[in-house]
Amino acid sequence: MALLILGKSECPLCAQVIASGQETVATTHFIQFQAHPLWRFSDSTMHYACFQQWSQRAEFVALYNSTIGQIVWGNGTRHQMAADGVIQSVPDSGAQERAAALNTLNRRRTPLLPKR
Numbered sequence: 001m002a003l004l005i006l007g008k009s010e011c012p013l014c015a016q017v018i019a020s021g022q023e024t025v026a027t028t029h030f031i032q033f034q035a036h037p038l039w040r041f042s043d044s045t046m047h048y049a050c051f052q053q054w055s056q057r058a059e060f061v062a063l064y065n066s067t068i069g070q071i072v073w074g075n076g077t078r079h080q081m082a083a084d085g086v087i088q089s090v091p092d093s094g095a096q097e098r099a100a101a102l103n104t105l106n107r108r109r110t111p112l113l114p115k116r
């Protein structure tokens, strides 16, 4: 997650210092390619209000969700960014399908086990 020093770190969108009590949008470093036009925003903290008015907001959100948002964490959730930049932990629907498929496989295997 981006390093934020309240009263010192600047919002990359407006170049103003982020003060205590201001709502923010922050991400981890998720754009590896330095020449990408959104690279410098991928490990930063921005004012929530600035983020809402940012012309590249939709592209940034889509890029986040197509990279970090696709990772299924150990607890079976993914981190999804909403249109306003808020990141939420959501259950991975694919995880439930995989678990159900595995259950089906295990049930099918049971009759093949040697009887004791």
Ligand SMILES: [Zn+2]
Pocket: 011, 012, 013, 014, 015, 016, 046, 047, 050
């Ligand atoms: Zn700002």
